[in-house]
Amino acid sequence: MSQLRQDLVTGHWVAVSAERARRPFASSASAPNKATPTPSCPFCEGHEAETPPELLAVRLAGGKPNTPGWQVRVVPNLFPAFSLGVHKAIVEERGIYRVLEGIGVHEVVVLSPSHREDLATLSPDHLRTLIQVFIQRYTADCADPSLEYLMIIGNSGAAAGASIEHPHSQLLGLPIVPPAVQREMAGVARYRGECGRCIYCEIIRYERASGERVVYENDHFLVYSPFAGRLPFETSIIPRWHASRFELMTTQQQQAFADALHQMAGRTANAAGDPAYNFYIHTAPCHAESSFDYHWHLEFLPRLTIQAGFEWGSGITINITAPEEAAKILRATSP
Amino acid sequence: MSQLRQDLVTGHWVAVSAERARRPFASSASAPNKATPTPSCPFCEGHEAETPPELLAVRLAGGKPNTPGWQVRVVPNLFPAFSLGVHKAIVEERGIYRVLEGIGVHEVVVLSPSHREDLATLSPDHLRTLIQVFIQRYTADCADPSLEYLMIIGNSGAAAGASIEHPHSQLLGLPIVPPAVQREMAGVARYRGECGRCIYCEIIRYERASGERVVYENDHFLVYSPFAGRLPFETSIIPRWHASRFELMTTQQQQAFADALHQMAGRTANAAGDPAYNFYIHTAPCHAESSFDYHWHLEFLPRLTIQAGFEWGSGITINITAPEEAAKILRATSP
Numbered sequence: 001m002s003q004l005r006q007d008l009v010t011g012h013w014v015a016v017s018a019e020r021a022r023r024p025f026a027s028s029a030s031a032p033n034k035a036t037p038t039p040s041c042p043f044c045e046g047h048e049a050e051t052p053p054e055l056l057a058v059r060l061a062g063g064k065p066n067t068p069g070w071q072v073r074v075v076p077n078l079f080p081a082f083s084l085g086v087h088k089a090i091v092e093e094r095g096i097y098r099v100l101e102g103i104g105v106h107e108v109v110v111l112s113p114s115h116r117e118d119l120a121t122l123s124p125d126h127l128r129t130l131i132q133v134f135i136q137r138y139t140a141d142c143a144d145p146s147l148e149y150l151m152i153i154g155n156s157g158a159a160a161g162a163s164i165e166h167p168h169s170q171l172l173g174l175p176i177v178p179p180a181v182q183r184e185m186a187g188v189a190r191y192r193g194e195c196g197r198c199i200y201c202e203i204i205r206y207e208r209a210s211g212e213r214v215v216y217e218n219d220h221f222l223v224y225s226p227f228a229g230r231l232p233f234e235t236s237i238i239p240r241w242h243a244s245r246f247e248l249m250t251t252q253q254q255q256a257f258a259d260a261l262h263q264m265a266g267r268t269a270n271a272a273g274d275p276a277y278n279f280y281i282h283t284a285p286c287h288a289e290s291s292f293d294y295h296w297h298l299e300f301l302p303r304l305t306i307q308a309g310f311e312w313g314s315g316i317t318i319n320i321t322a323p324e325e326a327a328k329i330l331r332a333t334s335p
Numbered sequence: 336m337s338q339l340r341q342d343l344v345t346g347h348w349v350a351v352s353a354e355r356a357r358r359p360f361a362s363s364a365s366a367p368n369k370a371t372p373t374p375s376c377p378f379c380e381g382h383e384a385e386t387p388p389e390l391l392a393v394r395l396a397g398g399k400p401n402t403p404g405w406q407v408r409v410v411p412n413l414f415p416a417f418s419l420g421v422h423k424a425i426v427e428e429r430g431i432y433r434v435l436e437g438i439g440v441h442e443v444v445v446l447s448p449s450h451r452e453d454l455a456t457l458s459p460d461h462l463r464t465l466i467q468v469f470i471q472r473y474t475a476d477c478a479d480p481s482l483e484y485l486m487i488i489g490n491s492g493a494a495a496g497a498s499i500e501h502p503h504s505q506l507l508g509l510p511i512v513p514p515a516v517q518r519e520m521a522g523v524a525r526y527r528g529e530c531g532r533c534i535y536c537e538i539i540r541y542e543r544a545s546g547e548r549v550v551y552e553n554d555h556f557l558v559y560s561p562f563a564g565r566l567p568f569e570t571s572i573i574p575r576w577h578a579s580r581f582e583l584m585t586t587q588q589q590q591a592f593a594d595a596l597h598q599m600a601g602r603t604a605n606a607a608g609d610p611a612y613n614f615y616i617h618t619a620p621c622h623a624e625s626s627f628d629y630h631w632h633l634e635f636l637p638r639l640t641i642q643a644g645f646e647w648g649s650g651i652t653i654n655i656t657a658p659e660e661a662a663k664i665l666r667a668t669s670p
Contacts, residue, residue, distance in 0.1 A: 004651070007563040009522035009534055010515075013651045014563045021655035081645070081653050096541050097562045153644030161643025170645070178649030180345075187344035199344055206431050227432045228342035228349045280648030301647055308496025309488035310416070310505070312636055313615030314513030316339075316348045318416050320356035 002081055002102030004176065013179060015102055017081045043073075043166035045113035051075040055107060056137060058129055071126065072133045073110040074171075080106035082172060105141050105150075105173035109133060110166065118156060118167045119265035120274070120335075127258035130169075134281075135247045135254075137171055142247075142286040147173040149181065149285050157276025160303040177285045184282060188293050198242055200295035213323050215330040216263040220256035223264045225323035225330070232304050232321035233272045233330070235264055238297040244284040246296045261298075266335025268302055275302040337416055337437030339511065348514060350437055352416045378408075378501035380448035386410040390442060391472060393464055406461065407468045408445045409506075415441035417507060440476050440485075440508035444468060445501065453491060453502045454600035455609070455670075462593035465504075469616075470582045470589075472506055477582075477621040482508040484516065484620050492611025495638045512620045519617060523628050533577055535630035548658050550665040551598045555591035558599045560658035560665070567639045567656035568607045568665070570599055573632040579619040581631045596633075601670025603637055610637040 002017035042050035048066045056074040063069035082104025091100050111130060112122060119127070134152055141150050154169040155162040162168075177185075191199035207213055207224050215235055216223040223237050237260045239253070249257060268275070279300045284291030311317050337352035377385035383401045391409040398404035417439025426435050446465060447457060454462070469487050476485050489504040490497040497503075512520075526534035542548055542559050550570055551558040558572050572595045574588070584592060603610070614635045619626030646652050 002653075005563040007522075007561070008538065009526075010518045011522065012518075012563060012565070014565055015651055015653045016657050017653055017655055018657060018660075020653060094562075095545065096537060151645065151648055153648055155643040159641070161641035161646075172645055172649075174649070174651075178651055180648060180650035183345045183347075183650070187342075187346065191344075202431060203343065210430065226342070227429075228340040228347060230347070230349055278644035278647055280644045282648065299648065301644075306494070306496035307642065308490040309613035309615045309636075310486065310507055311496075312613055313486055313488055313515060313617065313634065314507075314509070315515035315518070316350055316509075316513055318337075318350045318352050318355060320352055322351050322353060325353075 002083075004100040004102050006098045006100075008097060011179075013176065015081055017102065020079050020081055041115055041164070041166050043108075043110045043164060043168055044115050045070070048073075051108075052078060056133060058133060068113070070113060072112070072130050074133060074137055075108050075110070077106040077108050077170065080104075082106050082174065100175060103146050103175045105144070105147065105171065107137060107141075107171040109137070109169040109171065111168055115166050118269075119154070119261060119279075120269035121266075122262075124255070124258045124262045127261050128255050131249075131254050131257055131261075134169070134171075135249070138247050141171060141173050144173070145287070146175060147286055149174045149177045151178065151280055151282075153278065153280040155278050157303065160276035160278050160301075162276070177288075181282055181285070185291075185294060188295070192293055198293065198295055200238060200297070201242055204238060204240055213327045215267065215327050216260065218256050218259055220253050221260040223260050225327040227323060229323040229326070230317035230319055231301050232319060233268055233275070233302045233326045234319075234323070235268070235300045235326075235330070236297050237261065237264055237300070238295065243296055244291050244294040246281055246283040263335045264300055267330045267333045268300070270335070271329050271333040272302055272304060275304050277302045337418075339435040339437050341433045341435075343432060346514075348511065350416055352437065355414055355416055376450055376499070376501050378443075378445045378499060378503055379450050380405070383408075386443075387413060391468060393468060403448070405448060407447070407465050409468060409472055410443050410445070412441040412443050412505065415439075417441050417509065435510060438481050438510045440479070440482065440506065442472060442476075442506040444472070444504040444506065446503055450501050453604075454489070454596060454614075455604035456601075457597070459590070459593045459597045462596050463590050466584075466589050466593055466596075469504070469506075470584070473582050476506060476508050479508070480622070481510060482621055484509045484512045486513065486615055486617075488613065488615040490613050492638065495611035495613050495636075497611070512623075516617055516620070520626075520629060523630070527628055533628065533630055535573060535632070536577055539573060539575055548662045550602065550662050551595065553591050553594055555588050556595040558595050560662040562658060564658040564661070565652035565654055566636050567654060568603055568610070568637040568661045569654075569658070570603070570635045570661075570665070571632050572596065572599060572635070573630065578631055579626050579629040581616055581618040598670045599635055602665045602668045603635070605670070606664050606668040607637055607639060610639050612637045 002015050005014050045068045052075050054066055054073055054075050057070040058072045059070050082102050091098055138150055150173045152171055213225040221237055222240055225235055281298050283296040284294040337350050340349045380403045387410050389408055389410050392405040393407045394405050417437050426433055473485055485508045487506055548560040556572055557575055560570055616633050618631040619629040
């Protein structure tokens with residue numbers, strides 16, 4: 001079981017998780033982005049017995065659980081950063097410090113039976129299936145009252161911290177609302193208090209009018225380079241309508257989100273040389289009653305540069321590509 | 336000239352700096368940590384003409400500027416993230432956003448004439464000379480009223496974002512107090528308000544009494560693994576007396592700091608396989624009058640793991656090595 005520890009001075013939370021050290025490729029920091037597939041990849045079709053039993057799988061042509069024939073498959077993480085305990089997490093004093101049991105869930109969503117497919121190459125229809133799987137698992141996990149937040153993330157490539165090459169995403173359930181989401185919620189509340197409107201809706205309006213940082217849009221979603229983007233070719237996908245919870249999308253909106261994902265990932269792969277990347281979905285906390293004000297979105301971070309001492313020490317990120325420049329290139333690239 | 340941009344929602348600052356994209360090895364993300372030295376390393380002795388003219392150099396046996404015979408040498412960064420403008424930086428509105436001209440300084444401190452020496456191998460006497468150079472440049476740069484903060488950082492190894500292999504540190508001057516320091520100052524002020532004491536002095540007292548996370552100490556400094564350390568083998572060096580400004584050390588304290596640096600870097604190199612690392616000094620802001628409450632320290636971050644989507648999306652770091660375990664190993668290792 002891991003442990004959440006809070007820094008006494010800064011309030012920063014850290015998950016101390018020795019379990020994670022047992023991951024097979026945990027220190028593949030200098031491995032190339034796309035290595036030769038290992039013959040024993042546990043996420044490839046036909047290797048279903050090498051993972052814990054599946055929690056969910058989509059088999060459009062039918063078939064038994066834990067056998068081939070699936071399109072998207074969800075299994076528990078074998079090296080979980082968090083796992084469910086028997087009781088709700090409690091902040092405890094440990095001498096002068098504060099700790100919290102690392103209660104939570106950690107699931108792996110295998111994006112495709114093929115080792116080679118990726119967000120950039122999967123069809124929009126396949127991506128819509130993936131989104132429906134995200135929603136189904138998110139909704140099931142959220143029912144647990146010990147979880148305050150569920151984060152959907154994706155890591156692709158060793159430079160982005162992926163320990164297994166086969167394309168996959170992860171669901172992480174946490175006993176706290178993560179600080180990054182808390183900061184956004186505080187910003188949302190402050191602006192609403194001052195101006196009476198949603199700050200993300202204002203940004204969407206401003207960016208669509210300016211066009212300078214717009215990468216792509218469809219009827220439901222805007223893909224853009226944030227004005228204060230931290231990394232070269234960073235983009236966000238945001239619903240054009242005010243929506244606090246990604247899991248409440250209609251089928252039509254899911255299809256439009258899949259299209260936006262396809263456009264974003266495909267254009268980035270082509271424009272920036274198929275880089276390693278991370279993404280995550282920021283949505284309202286599981287149980288917050290006043291979460292209507294939040295505006296959900298997906299953030300996509302190509303990992304072309306490395307955070308060095310200045311970034312760690314200052315909390316300021318140096319971005320060597322102006323977001324306007326990145327958007328211009330992405331607009332001119334096909335997905 | 337770079338530009339500081341603030342995120343409207345989170346308040347996060349980003350330095351957009353296209354200059355930095357021109358660095359020779361800026362994207363060497365997957366290069367090994369210690370490559371063969373390039374014959375044209377601009378920081379090696381004898382290559383003084385390949386850098387801008389030096390700002391300061393220590394030549395114990397005398398000699399002319401910009402010629403061989405130096406022990407530590409400071410030059411302007413050829414690809415500065417920040418450079419001094421003609422006026423004090425002003426926050427400006429850019430549509431709905433906020434920007435600040437990237438006014439500042441960016442200097443390189445070459446640690447040694449040799450391509451192979453490093454914090455872990457330089458003698459404590461050499462390190463004391465280095466510390467004196469840091470103090471001299473820090474004091475000179477701080478006199479500029481347009482700078483609010485000066486950060487001393489070090490990056491070693493490609494996995495830590497170093498673009499040049501030859502051991503060097505950097506001084507970065509900024510028109511704002513960086514958010515990471517602001518958060519620490521807020522934590523210090525909160526604890527002093529509630530308990531009337533310095534929170535760092537409390538931590539030192541607690542850690543010395545417990546001993547669990549202590550790596551090394553001498554008469555003036557404590558080297559320890561912070562309770563909520565973010566990375567495997569992360570350590571801090573902190574003065575055992577209450578001191579807000581690193582530049583006010585006595586000669587004896589400088590010598591003790593050099594000894595602590597030597598112990599910390601040497602033990603880490605031996606215990607963790609000579610990892611890439613970052614370090615930075617957190618000291619009080621240049622001009623803050625009420626900065627007496629702050630407690631300066633150096634933070635040292637071996638880069639054995641990669642920050643992935645969970646870390647970026649949540650603001651929570653996963654540390655796969657418990658700080659107590661790291662401290663135990665470092666205590667048992669010789670420098």
